[in-house]
Amino acid sequence: MPFNTKNLVPVIEHQRLAAPAPTPQALAWHDGALWMGSRDLRRVYVIDPVSWTVREEFEVPGIPWAAVSVGDALWFNLGEGSLDDRYLHHYIPGEGFSDLDPIMCPDYTGSYLS
Numbered sequence: 389m390p391f392n393t394k395n396l397v398p399v400i401e402h403q404r405l406a407a408p409a410p411t412p413q414a415l416a417w418h419d420g421a422l423w424m425g426s427r428d429l430r431r432v433y434v435i436d437p438v439s440w441t442v443r444e445e446f447e448v449p450g451i452p453w454a455a456v457s458v459g460d461a462l463w464f465n466l467g468e469g470s471l472d473d474r475y476l477h478h479y480i481p482g483e484g485f486s487d488l489d490p491i492m493c494p495d496y497t498g499s500y501l502s
Contacts, residue, residue, distance in 0.1 A: 405440050407424065407426075408424070408433050408435060408442050408445075409424070409426035409428075409429050409431060409433055409445075410426060410428050410429065411426055411427040411428040411429075412424050412425070412426060412427075413425050413426070413427045413451075413452060413453055413454075414432070414452040414453060414454050414455035414464060414465070415455065416455035416456055416457045416462055417457060418457035418462055418481070419457075419481065420437070421434050421435060421436060421437065421443060422434075422435040422437055423435075423455055423457075423462060425448065425452025425453070425455060425464070426452070427451050427452065427453070430447060430448055430450065430451055430452065431445055431446065431447050431448065431452075432445065432446055432448055432452055432455075432464070433445045446484075448464060448466055448477070448485075449466060449468065449477070449485070450466030450467050450468040450475070450477075451466060451467035451468075451472060452464055452465075452466055453465045453466065453467055453474065453499040454499050460480065460481075461478055461479060461480045461481070461486075462478075462479045462481070463476050463477065463478055463479070464476070464477045464479055465477075465493065465498065465499060466490075471496065473492075473493075473496035474492075474493040474496055474497055474498050474499070475490035475491060475492055475493060475496075476490060476491040476493065477490050
């Protein structure tokens with residue numbers, strides 16, 4: 389079936405804000421803040437949505453491809469090693485990455501959590 393563009397609603401941009409770091413990839417809303425991962429810098433930034441300032445930033449043990457908020461924690465899909473193998477890592481704000489072993493993604497692939 390061909391794609392029908394007749395019913396598309398135009399996108400109205402209300403505001404555009406610069407990312408605090410290059411190559412934003414992993415995004416999650418958690419505890420009143422936007423969490424953003426930078427692929428190139430291998431860092432996560434916690435952004436205040438009102439002032440658009442970085443509350444916190446930290447290095448992660450791989451390339452942050454995806455993030456999702458689950459209860460009081462976040463899960464990150466991180467690419468590791470020269471082949472960018474994908475693993476799920478459990479992160480607890482204020483404590484860091486948990487003692488849980490990372491979970492290997494099927495065939496070491498995948499970028500999306502939610």
